[in-house]
Amino acid sequence: MLDPRSVHAAQFLARFRTLPAAQVVALLHRHATMELAEVFEESTRSLVAEVAALVPAEIRDEIVEKVGSLILVGYLLHAEEVAAPRQKMSNA
Numbered sequence: 001m002l003d004p005r006s007v008h009a010a011q012f013l014a015r016f017r018t019l020p021a022a023q024v025v026a027l028l029h030r031h032a033t034m035e036l037a038e039v040f041e042e043s044t045r046s047l048v049a050e051v052a053a054l055v056p057a058e059i060r061d062e063i064v065e066k067v068g069s070l071i072l073v074g075y076l077l078h079a080e081e082v083a084a085p086r087q088k089m090s091n092a
């Protein structure tokens with residue numbers, strides 16, 4: 001039997017890839033703030049700085065942007081996972 005969280009994650013990520021920009025923005029507004037995105041970016045920047053000797057200088061900013069985005073998508077996935085049971089209960 002598949003883990004329901006794995007199924008939810010796969011479904012969310014498949015749906016997320018196809019969302020129009022306006023729906024992505026709505027999702028961000030529902031679950032995150034600019035401050036949270038900045039926390040993720042700063043945390044990523046700090047991690048990249050720790051391994052700076054291993055990362056070519058010309059791609060550090062790109063890595064920060066991509067990893068920060070991945071962290072934010074993971075956060076959104078979790079937020080949707082937490083919200084899903086509440087939505088099912090309120091629809092019952």
